[in-house]
Amino acid sequence: MKKKIEEIRNILLEHHDLFQKAIPLIASENITSPAVDEACLSDFSHRYAEGWSGERVYAGCKYIDQVEDICMELAKEYFKCIHADVRPISGVVANLAMYNAFTSDNNGKMCCMSIIRGGHISHGPRFAKSGREIFGTAGTTRGLNIEYLAFDNDEMNLDIDASAKIIREFEPELVLFGGSVFLFPHPVKELGEIAKEVGASVGYDAAHVAGLIGSGYFQDPLREGADVMTMSTHKTLPGPQHGTLVSNREDLVEILRSCAFPALLSNHHLHNVAGLAVALAEMLEFGKDYHKNVITNAQALGQALNERGLKVLMEHKGFTESHQIVVDIADHAKSIGLGGDIEALLESSNIILNRNLLPRDLAEGRHYENPGGLRIGTSEITRLGMGKSEMQEIAEFIKKIIIDKKEPKKVKQEVIDFRKEFQEIKYCFQKGNQAYEYFKLY
Numbered sequence: 292m293k294k295k296i297e298e299i300r301n302i303l304l305e306h307h308d309l310f311q312k313a314i315p316l317i318a319s320e321n322i323t324s325p326a327v328d329e330a331c332l333s334d335f336s337h338r339y340a341e342g343w344s345g346e347r348v349y350a351g352c353k354y355i356d357q358v359e360d361i362c363m364e365l366a367k368e369y370f371k372c373i374h375a376d377v378r379p380i381s382g383v384v385a386n387l388a389m390y391n392a393f394t395s396d397n398n399g400k401m402c403c404m405s406i407i408r409g410g411h412i413s414h415g416p417r418f419a420k421s422g423r424e425i426f427g428t429a430g431t432t433r434g435l436n437i438e439y440l441a442f443d444n445d446e447m448n449l450d451i452d453a454s455a456k457i458i459r460e461f462e463p464e465l466v467l468f469g470g471s472v473f474l475f476p477h478p479v480k481e482l483g484e485i486a487k488e489v490g491a492s493v494g495y496d497a498a499h500v501a502g503l504i505g506s507g508y509f510q511d512p513l514r515e516g517a518d519v520m521t522m523s524t525h526k527t528l529p530g531p532q533h534g535t536l537v538s539n540r541e542d543l544v545e546i547l548r549s550c551a552f553p554a555l556l557s558n559h560h561l562h563n564v565a566g567l568a569v570a571l572a573e574m575l576e577f578g579k580d581y582h583k584n585v586i587t588n589a590q591a592l593g594q595a596l597n598e599r600g601l602k603v604l605m606e607h608k609g610f611t612e613s614h615q616i617v618v619d620i621a622d623h624a625k626s627i628g629l630g631g632d633i634e635a636l637l638e639s640s641n642i643i644l645n646r647n648l649l650p651r652d653l654a655e656g657r658h659y660e661n662p663g664g665l666r667i668g669t670s671e672i673t674r675l676g677m678g679k680s681e682m683q684e685i686a687e688f689i690k691k692i693i694i695d696k697k698e699p700k701k702v703k704q705e706v707i708d709f710r711k712e713f714q715e716i717k718y719c720f721q722k723g724n725q726a727y728e729y730f731k732l733y
């Protein structure tokens with residue numbers, strides 16, 4: 292078994308090596324600072340602390356309570372709200388707590404984004420209307436009936452009038468905004484008012500955009516009418532993999548708390564609460580600067596790809612207001628392949644991004660395995676210190692593969708050279724911790 296452990300370690304080292312030599316463009320990913328890593332490696336990872344701080348079911352929680360209290364305070368400050376539950380262990384679990392709070396467990400009803408338009412699998416029904424089976428979280432665990440909000444493919448956003456009609460007719464208990472393909476702010480104010488008309492609660496899934504929102508960009512759901520905002524803490528918010536739920540509704544705090552614990556949690560991964568506290572402190576210090584650059588980099592990368600002949604969606608709106616852009620590569624199907632094929636070619640060149648369904652894909656007979664789009668995110672490359680001129684270089688690498696059809700091996704060497712200068716994590720305190728000494732893997 293000693294051999295097995297060595298094998299595991301070697302694989303981890305190879306993985307680290309790959310990600311130190313690659314261009315990481317997955318929109319749902321980010322990297323944590325040494326201080327966050329240090330907190331995550333603490334003894335907290337060995338402990339249990341069920342319940343709310345100060346009311347634990349376990350002994351030995353004195354320091355855990357102190358850190359969790361700090362984490363909640365920082366989350367409330369960052370998101371400007373009165374309630375922050377930092378216990379959900381992921382974005383999906385935060386969504387489940389929201390479903391528990393706002394929907395009936397028998398034939399509950401929700402309106403949200405459809406998965407093919409950018410909604411998330413955790414919003415999905417048990418069965419799609421078309422008869423194609425989808426095992427979405429909302430459907431399988433809560434039995435929710437789902438009606439999708441109307442989407443305007445040309446604007447890559449919700450269609451307000453058509454969605455209002457759907458909400459009025461379907462009369463859901465919960466209207467949920469937010470998604471995984473998320474270029475522009477959703478009309479929370481406009482449709483939130485319609486939701487209230489039919490007595491529905493308003494939720495906002497900020498898994499992708501939580502960091503942008505906390506730093507004051509994109510939109511401000513809690514002030515636009517959302518009763519609850521859920522999130523992952525590791526996408527634009529560069530914390531450890533975890534979840535959080537925030538709200539400004541004093542009257543909901545009690546129910547929201549119990550819908551997370553005891554309803555959904557036992558241990559809530561205390562080391563990640565500690566890491567999240569550090570990440571929130573970093574973003575309160577550096578987030579304004581960091582997230583502004585994340586967004587301008589996404590816009591610059593969209594422009595740079597567009598100038599090189601790639602079809603980036605939403606040119607007429609400046610490509611994006613978030614950390615993501617979407618590229619339509621369906622025209623390259625004959626010459627080089629579709630989303631899945633291109634994703635693989637780019638991966639061989641050390642450019643890591645993911646294929647993505649486009650709104651028009653299903654009508655044109657393309658499916659998730661090989662769709663017509665690519666989704667690109669700038670959270671991680673920005674954290675590595677890249678700026679506008681690097682966006683030009685990255686666009687050039689991508690063009691070399693998709694349009695010039697260069698050998699991936701050759702481009703890979705260029706990517707490795709390019710990445711050499713970007714090895715340090717920015718927008719965090721560089722000194723004051725020794726995390727990398729613990730972290731022998733680096």
Ligand SMILES: *Cc1c(COP(=O)(O)O)cnc(C)c1O
Nearest residue numbers: 381382383411470471496498523
């Ligand atoms: C990523 C994502 C989630 C799930 O987050 P996890 O933290 O991975 O559970 C939920 N909703 C949306 C919109 C997402 O993009």
